[in-house]
Amino acid sequence: MSYAIGIDLGTTYSCVGVFRNQRVEIIPNELGKRTTPSCVAFNSFHTHIGEAAVNERAENPTNTIFGIKRIIGKDSYDDVGKFPFEITKSKSGLVIKVSFNGKKRKLKPELISAMILRKLKTDAEIYLGADVKNAVITVPATFNDKQRQATKDAALIAGLNVKRIINEPTAAALSYGIDKKQETLNVLVYDLGGGTLDVSLLEVTEGKFTVKATAGISHLGGEDFDDQLVNYLVSDINKQFKEDILRNPRVLMRLKLACERAKIMLSAYSQTTIELDSLVGGHDYSVIVTRAKFENLCLGLFKRTLDPIKQVLRENNECHVDEIVMVGGSSKIPKIQEIVSSYFGNKVLNTSMNPDEAIAAGAAIQAAMLSKNCPMDLEKITLVDITPLSLGIEITGKVFDIVVPKNSILPVKVTKGYTTAFSNQTLIKILVLEGERPLSTDNRALGEFVLKVPKAPIGTVKIDVSFTIDENGILTVSAVDKMSYSHKEIIIEGQNRRLTNEEIKAMVKEAEEFRAVDEKKLRAVRAVKAEKELRLFLSSINFSEDGESGSNITPEDRETLQTTSTEVFEWVEKNKDVSTEEYITKRDFLRSL
Structure with missing residues (x-):
């Protein structure tokens, strides 16, 4: 069976979902986590994507790429200096310089995004046990034509056929309103992620989702809040140790990662401690950061998030809003919620959906709607989107x-x-x-x-x-x-696309070099899974004479089954590097006895 998946390709984290058995399932990665860091690392012999790449950020900052969503589809980028890796201009746009296999490489943002998409595609195939070729991918509502096309190019390089590109807040609204087919509601979706802010106003009525207005800020999100705390602590470190860590990418990245963790902790606690051993000149660094201090540092940015809200309401004659749906990881910040609620007269916000998964869930619903075998529950749903710019x-x-x-x-x-x-x-x-x-x-x-x-x-x-x-x-x-x-x-x-057909073909070929590593890992993961299933089957066989299984077979058959099972168990113990197919063959043989 073929599945169409929904992908939230985020600035900081990405998420993938599928609609089956009349509901959305969020697909876990190989570590069982429901979101995957949008991060790719290159070292001497391997590429790392997702969780493994994050572990490289502190030790290998110049070859660990993150925040690619802020670069893709652009000819220039004002904050190039904020990244520890090198970004340069080329005739066709921005390129990223990395070292891989002892060689200097110039990679287009589309290829980096393609590697992340390929990882998500592979995770989905392992989870579903089937090939995945079709996908709906979400983008910020503020993405222009060039950025949307670059995202489609990345998906093509990753081996995905894009059924539809939809705006992130529209996807979130679809996820929110899937069970509200008989109501008529004006829903404001506030989507604050790692790098972008989108606000959309939708009318949801009898299964029809109509986007009435959308606005946003293309460079405002969790990473900017991290940077406010980083800048404050850089100054503090300079005062304490007389060291300018801005010139040291490894030290700066360690601090940035610690600030990101602190930001997350401060959504749950009133204060947290950042501790970094041997940060500069052999000195340990420890500092207590309070929620109040973090909010004070970011207050200006927090208040800016109201601007798109004001814009969409102004474009709709300040219409009544029935629900305010909060999605995106950064929407969990308490001060953000307080500011938004206060603007609407302390209205209770809808935080019922998982903010990290809502957009992928909506994309998965849209993917199912566009599939040949659209579930009956989704047949009457229609989605009406709009142009974000004139x-x-x-x-x-x-x-x-x-x-x-x-x-x-x-x-x-x-x-x-x-x-x-x-x-x-x-x-x-x-x-x-x-x-x-x-x-x-x-x-x-x-x-x-x-x-x-x-x-x-x-x-x-x-x-x-x-x-x-x-x-x-x-x-x-x-x-x-x-x-x-x-x-x-x-x-x-x-x-005006980012890449020509020839460039896409060349990048597909280039991606194969990196993909070979992924395929090797995939085979290993599948083999481990098959081995576990075989061992589980072996342990479930009951050889006792009074057991449920034993009562249905003759003593001769029981002896044959026991002998064969012992042989298979010994084979598993001795053969640690065999294919998935061999494990499955052994299991099926045992089942046939």
Whole structure:
């Protein structure tokens, strides 16, 4: 049986789920944990992904990659210096420098994300006992077209077919409202994760989920709160030991990891102690951090999280909100909850869902809805999403003329008429933009093309420009001259994508080098699982004459079963490096006796 999975590809942690047996199951990783760090480490001979990579962050900081979600799909990044690993620009965007197998490598963010996705895919295949090819992947609502396409490219490299890209708060709302098919509610989803903040307002009514507005901050989350505490303690360490640890990546990473743990502890306790042995110059460092101090350091950032809430309410005439659903790991911070609740007149927040798993659960539901064998419970559910930013073109005077307004329902097609700017004009440049600023120079260019038109007096030539956006937010723009029927089209997915088809093929090949290590680990994990199952089966066999099993077989058969079981047990003890198939063959042989 083939399954479609839902993936929350997070800045700090990722989560994967599947909808089966009429419910969502969160898929554990090889350690049994329900979330996996979005982290990849490279050393001399191996790659480590997830939990194993986190263990490398302090000892191997320059080759341990994290926070890739903040880099993917971008041509530049203002906070490059905050990462201990090296990020540089290339013709096709940002690349990350690492050392692997004794060689210096330049890796694109898409490849790093692909390695994380591949890990999640492998975990799902082990859990489900079947191949996984299809997935729904979530992204922040504030992700632009380029970032969405880069995420799709990463999934393609990982061997996944993306059935749909959906916004994270929309996925959370789907998870929240799955059992509220008969109610009509205005639901505000507040999604504060490790790197981004998204706020969406949805109407949930009779199984229909309609996104009414969405807003967010693309660079605000748990990692920024960590950094506030790090900066405070860096100053304290400098005063105590006269050491500038900003120049020492290993020491700085040890401190950052300790601050992340302290932040988590402070959600449950009023204070915690950070203790780091031999931090600088052989000196131990110990400091008590109170929740009050942490809240004071981050208060400005905490209050900023209200801005997107105000925006979505303003765009909906300050409508009544029935439920405020809190998701994302950072939404667990008590002060965050206090600030949000206070803004709504001390309204009780809905924290009933696991904030670390809600988005993956919603993605899993959407994946099941899009599958060929959609469960009956999900057939009547519809999901209506919107465009997070306005889309349009540049017109005379470098003015941004909006064709598709923000919050337009997807999928959407809009056609708008234009004319020439001067007499005898033969070429019209169509510059496609996204944003909310009145001037084109203040918005983000997605692509451009040129349409040939016949010479004519000003205003005579009429052209229609059409914008078409699919369910994934991928944009196609076309223009046609209504006089000569000259036609030109640009698919932003293809024209302005992060990677060309050739680059994707090359990166798939490059990923195979790293994947070989993963496959070896996968075979080992499966073999261990099969060995445990065989041992369990051996221990369940009852040889006693008065036992339940023994009463159904003859003494001769009992002796044969006992002899064979002993032989198999001895074989297991002697053969420690055998395949999964061999263990299964032995088990099935015993069952046949």
